[in-house]
Amino acid sequence: MSTHEVPEPIVDNGVVPDPELTIAEEVLSESQVVEVAEGAKEAVPEVSEEKAGPSRAADVGDDEENPAKRACKEDLESLGYYFDKEGVLRTTENKEKVGRLPSQAAYEQLGDTVTEAVFEIMKSPPYNLQCVTLEPSGVNFYASQNYKEAATLVVLVHGTGVVRAGQWARRLIINNSLNEGTMLPMIKEFQNNKNYAVVLLNYNETTKVKNPVANGCLVWDELTEDKIKADKIVVIAHSFGGYVTLKMLQSTDEDERVKAVILTDSSHEAISYALMWDEPPACRHWVTSEKALDAPLKANVVSAGTTVHEETTLKATESIYEFIQEALESS
DSSP states (O other): OOOSOOOOSOOTTSOOOOHHHHHHOSSOOHHHHHHHHHHOOOOOOOOOOOOOOOSSOOOOOOSTTOHHHHHHHHHHHHTTEEEOTTSOEEETTTOOBOOOOSOHHHHHHHHHHHHHHHHHHHTSTTTOOEEEEETTTTEEEEEOTTTTTOSEEEEEEOOSTTOOTTBSOHHHHHHTOHHHHBSHHHHHHHHTSTTEEEEEOOTTSOSSOOOHHHHHHHHHHHHTSTTOOOSEEEEEEETTHHHHHHHHHHTSSOOTTEEEEEEESOSOSOHHHHHOOSSOOEEEEEEOOSSOTTOEEETTEEEOSOSOGGGHHHHHHHHHHHHHHHHHHHO
């Protein structure tokens, strides 16, 4: 278990689960999951002017040919906000970035509307993701159109609480931009290679399966069926998503197609130790630290170059790309 401190939440992911409880409990009880998902509260954020993150920019796209996306845009505008062409959330009144909101309720209303907007952006060009629903559970995930045929599958796993598929950090989306708080730049980067496809878990979404681990394992079962042709699988997981990832990998027999597992500020130092596979995948964990990006801290654990929990994936993005490329080339 990691010895680094997980910050107290003002986080996008709602609540950062206590690491001791996360490791101790094999599976969270249904009541715990409902409490986290429905009871998570965020501090009303202030604007951060810091500029950082990957060079691959998200593409907001065009609303004209997408009625659902246009409706989400109208919902945002009814609250007095819009995303500009750079993915920055601004006020319709004076076109300034979002500042302190009047109440927690206002922030949550805006956050829910932003979530729907992100869903519609992902389903629109240039991303064109599909929402796949597994019956009879109702569990869903988002995926590239070619996820069953692609040679390499990249699975993106968000944290707990209010975030949904496509989001790393709601606070960063609202305060900074879509580029900094969503998975859109990563989706774009991987889908630029026709041999790649992405799958985004969505285990915080309310379905018949309340337990996030059970939710993730159902999706993992779907992805490891023979009908999935990928011969290489990469998993990138943030925060509590690291725990879900560990349980997904433990739920099946050793799968030699899993070539790399990347964690960002999870409560695990390295999944390879917990898996006990004969040939574990390449693993690296970027954690909060005052040290420079990629500075080694322990075996398979390096600095994310930030002390802010929800910024770890953002700050480490370029290093993550390099690590994946090296892992795949050496496999």
